[in-house]
Amino acid sequence: MFKLNENYLKLPGSYLFSTIGKKVNAYASAHPDKKIIRLGIGDVTQPLAPAIIQAMHGAVDEMGRAETFRGYAPDLGYEFLRNAIAENDYKARGCDVSADEIFVSDGAKCDSGNIQEIFSLDNKIAVCDPVYPVYVDSNVMAGRTGVYDDVSGTWSDVIYMPCTEENGFAPELPSQTPDLIYLCFPNNPTGATIYKEQLQEWVDYANRTGAVIIYDAAYEAYISEEDVPHSIYECRGARSCAIELRSFSKNAGFTGVRLGFTVVPKELKCGDVALHSLWARRHGTKYNGAPYIVQRAGEAVYSAEGSVQLKEQVAYYMNNAHYILKGLREAGYTVSGGVNAPYIWLKAPDGMSSWEFFDYLLEHANVVGTPGSGFGPSGETYFRLTAFGSYENTVEAVDRIRAL
Numbered sequence: 001m002f003k004l005n006e007n008y009l010k011l012p013g014s015y016l017f018s019t020i021g022k023k024v025n026a027y028a029s030a031h032p033d034k035k036i037i038r039l040g041i042g043d044v045t046q047p048l049a050p051a052i053i054q055a056m057h058g059a060v061d062e063m064g065r066a067e068t069f070r071g072y073a074p075d076l077g078y079e080f081l082r083n084a085i086a087e088n089d090y091k092a093r094g095c096d097v098s099a100d101e102i103f104v105s106d107g108a109k110c111d112s113g114n115i116q117e118i119f120s121l122d123n124k125i126a127v128c129d130p131v132y133p134v135y136v137d138s139n140v141m142a143g144r145t146g147v148y149d150d151v152s153g154t155w156s157d158v159i160y161m162p163c164t165e166e167n168g169f170a171p172e173l174p175s176q177t178p179d180l181i182y183l184c185f186p187n188n189p190t191g192a193t194i195y196k197e198q199l200q201e202w203v204d205y206a207n208r209t210g211a212v213i214i215y216d217a218a219y220e221a222y223i224s225e226e227d228v229p230h231s232i233y234e235c236r237g238a239r240s241c242a243i244e245l246r247s248f249s250k251n252a253g254f255t256g257v258r259l260g261f262t263v264v265p266k267e268l269k270c271g272d273v274a275l276h277s278l279w280a281r282r283h284g285t286k287y288n289g290a291p292y293i294v295q296r297a298g299e300a301v302y303s304a305e306g307s308v309q310l311k312e313q314v315a316y317y318m319n320n321a322h323y324i325l326k327g328l329r330e331a332g333y334t335v336s337g338g339v340n341a342p343y344i345w346l347k348a349p350d351g352m353s354s355w356e357f358f359d360y361l362l363e364h365a366n367v368v369g370t371p372g373s374g375f376g377p378s379g380e381t382y383f384r385l386t387a388f389g390s391y392e393n394t395v396e397a398v399d400r401i402r403a404l
């Protein structure tokens with residue numbers, strides 16, 4: 001008789017966004033006359049930029065001719081894309097990352113969930129609290145997190161690093177030493193960032209203690225302030241302790257197209273074994289490459305026209321972020337984020353819990369956000385709004401909240 005991977009049974013509750021979806025659907029069917037504005041899920045709404053569409057059309061035509069048809073892509077991704085990434089995302093920022101340290105994938109969600117596979121189950125992970133749920137859940141599935149405590153909403157074998165108003169939503173070095181440290185800046189869900197000297201402390205700490213940092217930079221395109229690092233490889237010594245995850249979802253609207261990449265520097269070693277070779281083995285065995293058409297679309301992100309068009313797209317969303325930030329601040333809310341990230345993190349008013357505020361906002365303003373408690377215990381009493389809606393909807397949502 002077959003047996004289950006019982007670690008899956010340990011996962012608590014239903015997935016945050018399915019609970020939100022159910023509540024919103026129930027409200028919508030009970031109130032068909034109401035216009036609900038969704039600023040909850042972190043999905044983009046603007047269409048793909050013209051330069052990307054053009055590149056995809058060109059690639060589709062190539063696939064239709066025998067002499068330019070492509071089958072399986074190379075394991076690491078096509079060189080034209082890896083070279084464009086190395087040049088534009090890294091060399092241009094003074095980071096030492098070569099094209100053969102870049103592994104092209106179908107997105108940062110898969111990579112952030114899969115990367116734990118190359119590490120022993122004995123490793124202890126540290127995560128920010130609140131946190132993007134994939135980091136914890138993928139370690140639960142692997143059996144690395146111990147026992148779940150319903151009351152505190154925490155796992156016995158996970159080190160939580162609270163990110164609160166008091167510490168500016170920036171994690172502090174943990175008192176217990178972790179082996180794997182998940183960091184994400186600009187952060188989902190808080191919208192917070194850390195400065196380069198703060199990230200340098202983490203890199204020094206990881207090198208000192210022999211830990212690996214898994215650095216999720218999915219939102220780097222939204223950074224507007226100086227001194228906020230776009231890549232962990234801007235820090236000295238990061239090549240011997242850090243893996244970086246990137247996505248084309250938020251900088252280029254590829255949430256439905258699917259493209260991302262992971263950087264594993266060759267200097268990152270456990271004894272004599274390079275993590276690069278383990279990830280290459282894993283990638284080659286379990287993944288058959290992002291589609292050619294999509295990789296050509298990814299290349300267009302770095303073209304002259306593409307980069308201008310995408311800067312405009314990011315600016316469009318950040319204009320929404322500023323509108324939310326300003327409007328809610330004027331209405332007396334305690335708000336943060338929204339300066340280097342498309343997320344606004346606000347404190348639920350009048351002592352409401354995250355879910356109470358969710359219900360209140362849905363019912364009285366017909367606006368959907370995400371309860372902060374869904375991202376971890378320190379998210380309780382907080383609420384996340386995203387800047388990924390249309391400008392018109394964003395303005396209407398903020399005006400409705402102000403009028404409450």
Ligand SMILES: Cc1ncc(COP(=O)(O)O)c(C=O)c1O
Pocket residue numbers: 042106107108109110112132184188216218246247248249254255259260
């Ligand atoms: C922090 C973070 N990492 C990764 C992802 C997923 O990126 P992708 O669409 O490339 O899978 C998200 C999506 O919301 C995210 O917030």
